[in-house]
Amino acid sequence: MSRATAAQRVASLQWMVWPAVAFVAVMVIFPFGYAFWLSLFDVKIGQTRAFVGIGNYNALVGDEQFWNGLRLTFILYLGALLIQLVLGVALGLLLNRIEVAKGLIRTVLVSPFMLPPVVVGMMSIVVLDPGMGVANYLLKSAHLPTSLFLASTDFVIFTVIMIDTWQWAPFVALIVLGGLQSLPTRVFEAADIDGAVGWRRFVYITLPLLGPTIVTAAVLRSVDLLRFFDVIYITTQGGPGFASSTLNIYAYRKGFEFSDIGYAAALMITLSTIVFAAVLVFAQLRRKVAW
């Protein structure tokens, strides 16, 4: 009996998809549309809502805090992404050469990114406290300059980048390690014969072959970094002042602290568009680096 006739005889399983699709429609697609709808209104608690069309989006353009949030979102995004990809590739290459204590090393590597972000935030508050924290104590002991870390207007976003890198660079490293281990060994044997060693071997052979793996890691980190919320909200709530009010934090504060719901919805729709755009760009890039 051929597969086609067997498949014709058998009942369709398609109905099994519908509960999940219905759930996503009600909980994700509908709220998305509803948020867009809200963004077209001036909605504040205790006031009748008024249709303002693209008024909220127009207001964004003139809102200094919106541009501040956009700038911080991109500093955090690009800074953390670049550092984590470079560190991740370096660590992946290092891990690929390690033959002992693999289990222990893997356990330590996965621990940071399996911790709840809230725990990472609380840990940062205690470790990075400018006065009593152990981080500044160690810096002082090593005769290095100390820092206000999360309490510093200039340094807070870099501190957040540092914290996120501590948590997620190991994840990138493990993805890269998986990529390295699935590379065809023939290529490296051929490279050995051709005498490609060290840096040249890395730049001309390993790195291009790792391209798809690196892009995959970049997509996964992009989605999380552009929406970054937990650690900032727990440690600084967007402060000092607005120094760590990324778009997501700013939107949350507008919506839930100032109850400016229509405007907050416009901010969130804008941020979502940025996330989807980033994912689409990387999807294109993924096609380009495929081999």
Add this chain to the structure above:
Amino acid sequence: MNARRGNHLVRVLRGVQIVVLMVVLFAPIAWMILSSFKDRVAITQYPPQLWFTPTLENYRQLFVRTDFLDNTLNSFYVAAGSTLLGLLLAVPAAFAISWHRLMWPATLTLFARMAPGTLFLLPWFIMFSNIGLSGTHAALIITHAVITLPIALWTMLPHFDGLPRELTESAQIDGCSSLQILLRIALPVVMPGLIVATILSFIFSWNYFLFALVLSGIDSKTAIVASFNFIGEGVTNWGTLMAAATVIALPPIILTFLIQRRLVSGLSFGAVKG
């Protein structure tokens, strides 16, 4: 001889790099756990102390003086409930998606993964208030299922893809209903995948902060939201805060041990094989 000595040096350097890496990654976690056993005096001592007399006072404070035990139980109910709901929706869907090679429902669930949680919160807040579910466990279980559904679905997909088609076909010819095929024939084969999906879903629901921050009430407040409130209220010292952090960190760390090798592929939505 020289080459061999060079090799040896490279190895030692690699070893040193690895040790430094392990210390950098583990030290903050160790510091958190150590601090949770320090008393009020030791925790504020400067310079910070590595050696001190450990005390369980912080844990006693946490569980006796605050509602943290109830909060932890809430976290457990929400994580368990949303894991179950996520699996009930995702496992049949993954089976059908794999069998019929339908990609669009799988792609659809990725929307939930990509959009910022704050986007859903406003509509959800209004929706749940309107139907009187605001502040209940049910609201948290349903919203956390938005996190667990894509994780479970994408973890199960490659496992169902690995199932021989003949298995399902012959069962259908024998007259099994599609639900019977899933439960009696397919699930036992993909059990390892189901375990990973369950554990990952539980961890991610347990760890999730934002939805409960807005949608939980006094009776449904999760441990994570409660400990966030500790920071703001200033009712607790650092020691108690670190005790709370240690308690919250325990379940994910323990569960992670069980599925370490499959963790990364599970977290990458099918993009990484491992």
